Amino acid sequence: MSHFTEIATEIRDPVALMEACDELGLRLEKDAAARGYGGMTRRGEFVIKLKGPYDVALNRNNGGAYALEADHWQGHVEQELGSGFGRLLQLYGVHKARIEAQRRGYAVRRRSMADGSIKLTIGGVR
Numbered sequence: 001m002s003h004f005t006e007i008a009t010e011i012r013d014p015v016a017l018m019e020a021c022d023e024l025g026l027r028l029e030k031d032a033a034a035r036g037y038g039g040m041t042r043r044g045e046f047v048i049k050l051k052g053p054y055d056v057a058l059n060r061n062n063g064g065a066y067a068l069e070a071d072h073w074q075g076h077v078e079q080e081l082g083s084g085f086g087r088l089l090q091l092y093g094v095h096k097a098r099i100e101a102q103r104r105g106y107a108v109r110r111r112s113m114a115d116g117s118i119k120l121t122i123g124g125v126r
Helices: 014-023 073-081 084-103
Strands: 004-011 027-035 041-047 054-061 067-070 106-113 118-125
Touching: 014 041, 014 084, 027 054, 027 067, 041 067, 041 106, 067 073, 073 084, 084 106, 084 118
Parallel strands: none
Antiparallel strands: 004 067, 027 041, 041 054, 054 067, 106 118
């Protein structure tokens, strides 16, 4: 049986999330319904609209961070966002770090590594 599962995260910045989604070629919608197996839906303050049959709902938890909720049936979400939302969380972290560094006046340089990781170099004043 399929169902929505919540993954604990520390997503707090919708702008960084939107930029991560843009980089993945996905839409981030406000106050929408996420699709799941068999026509099930989950309401989300934000919803990442995936290309496959399911989506990801984000709702604030008691700590103020957004929890990711998705139906993981048959690996559709994992195919687009990586295991445990890995690609999404990696890009969210990259964009959040860049936003915060630039806000503080630092220059940021980004480089994709051969192993799929992303190296950020933060330093000097812009």
